[in-house]
Amino acid sequence: MMWPSIALLAFVTLQRLGELVLARRNTAALLASGAKEVAPEHYPVMVALHAGWIIGLWLLASGRPIALFWFLVFMGLQVLRLWVLATLKGRWTTRIIILPGAPLVRSGPYRFLRHPNYTIVVGEIAALPLAFGLPLYAIVFSLLNALVLYVRVKAENAALKSAMILK
Known part of the structure; x- marks a missing residue:
């Protein structure tokens, strides 16, 4: 049966496209x-990484069975993703945007982690390929994502610090 894997890949693809629309709107407003x-x-580079991750999954995972455990892990991460989006509201974007004078968000998942969205993405990049039985794919994209996140988190923390938001 191909439809479960196709449905899951379509869900992720549409979710990411919807997030890009939301991010663009929020970025423009900010x-x-x-x-x-x-x-x-x-x-x-970050966009290319995520696009490559999804395209590769379409090529390699279509029609593969889905491991229930990793599927549930991935879906749990989607709940956490919604929590991040609901917490940040109009401040959520895929770019590093600093709003001078705006306080750092410290509610929702930000009470527990400085960068919960990145933590969720780390989990997603690994969990979805593992749900399709693609451990090497999960490792390769996790390593590539780690490189991008190293640059991004460093830049974001420096920007927040220079804006006197992060102490």
């Missing part, structure tokens, strides 16, 4: 209210 983008040079 910039219009005086926010500044920081360290945009890594953004195309």
Whole structure:
């Protein structure tokens, strides 16, 4: 049966496309209210990584059985993703956007982690390929994601610190 894997891949693809629309809208609103983008040079690499991850899954995972445990882990991460989106509301974006004078969000999952969205993405990049029985794929993309996140988190923390938001 191919339809479960196709349905899961379609869900993830549509979710990511919807998030890009939301991010673009939020970014435009933030910039219009005086926010500044920081360290945009890594953004195309991050987009390429995520696009490659999804495209590769379509090529390799379509029609494969889905391991229930890893599927449930992945779906649990989706609940946490919604929590992040609900907490940040209009401040959620895929870019590093600093709004001068805005306090750092410390509610929701941000009470527990400085970067919960990145933690969720780390889990997703590994869990979804593992749900399709693709451990090497999970390892390769997890390592690539770690490189991108190293650059991104470093840039984001520096931007927050320079904006006097992060102490």
